[in-house]
Amino acid sequence: MYLISACLCGVNCKYSGKNNLNKDCVKLLEQGEAILICPEQLGGLTTPRKPAEIIGGTARSIVEDGIGKVVTSEGEDVTESFIKGAEETIKIAKTSGTIAAILKEGSPSCGCNYIYDGSFCGSKIAGEGITAYILKRSGVDILSDKEYSEKIEESNKLIYLSDYDFKRKDVDENFGNEESAIVYSIIKDDEEIITDLPENVEKNMKRLIITMAKEMFGLETLEDIESATGFTKKEILEVLEESKDE
Numbered sequence: 001m002y003l004i005s006a007c008l009c010g011v012n013c014k015y016s017g018k019n020n021l022n023k024d025c026v027k028l029l030e031q032g033e034a035i036l037i038c039p040e041q042l043g044g045l046t047t048p049r050k051p052a053e054i055i056g057g058t059a060r061s062i063v064e065d066g067i068g069k070v071v072t073s074e075g076e077d078v079t080e081s082f083i084k085g086a087e088e089t090i091k092i093a094k095t096s097g098t099i100a101a102i103l104k105e106g107s108p109s110c111g112c113n114y115i116y117d118g119s120f121c122g123s124k125i126a127g128e129g130i131t132a133y134i135l136k137r138s139g140v141d142i143l144s145d146k147e148y149s150e151k152i153e154e155s156n157k158l159i160y161l162s163d164y165d166f167k168r169k170d171v172d173e174n175f176g177n178e179e180s181a182i183v184y185s186i187i188k189d190d191e192e193i194i195t196d197l198p199e200n201v202e203k204n205m206k207r208l209i210i211t212m213a214k215e216m217f218g219l220e221t222l223e224d225i226e227s228a229t230g231f232t233k234k235e236i237l238e239v240l241e242e243s244k245d246e
């Protein structure tokens with residue numbers, strides 16, 4: 001179960017009265033794995049509302065030492081509402097036992113890695129929002145919407161990254177192998193041995209993986225298959241040519 005910034009699932013709770021729809025987050029909601037929160041609304045702010053940014057400090061310094069504040073583009077101090085919203089969010093996390101959150105990057109409440117710099121000019125700086133900071137401090141794992149989508153995209157791509165493929169990567173990196181040989185590891189007398197696959201097995205393995213990429217994942221272009229499987233274009237073409245001849 002994830003706490004998710006409500007705007008990512010299409011709720012029009014953004015300051016502008018709009019949302020930040022993210023299809024990967026919507027999927028979690030549809031699967032019943034999401035609790036939606038909007039800290040700014042939970043803190044009592046209206047929607048639409050004036051945009052706000054952190055000035056004179058960081059989320060940490062505001063929460064821990066009272067240094068800095070959150071102000072709207074019209075200069076109104078809304079720090080209290082932001083802190084209240086974060087506290088309400090923590091209550092929801094605790095009551096539901098949720099230990100992970102996917103939050104909208106860049107927001108003065110939900111930003112995980114960056115926020116806007118307080119000038120209301122669209123300039124970003126490293127930092128986090130008030131709710132993101134308080135959630136993290138309470139032991140909740142936070143992930144931005146961007147990071148979550150990248151993770152999903154990566155896992156869709158990784159057709160065959162089983163253990164031996166990670167080993168293969170290690171071997172390639174450690175020994176500077178130019179050729180992308182498939183390797184696998186075996187445990188013998190408690191010792192791990194990394195070795196090449198026999199040639200015919202390797203060929204069949206490549207064919208299987210490339211066929212999966214095409215048939216199961218619907219990948220058409222050489223570039224897509226290359227990025228999904230880790231094989232070079234030359235290897236892919238060879239396998240496809242051979243398959244044609246059979």
Ligand code: SF4
Nearest residue numbers: 005007014038104107
């Ligand atoms: S980023 Fe967070 S506070 Fe802002 S609208 Fe979305 S859920 Fe609400």
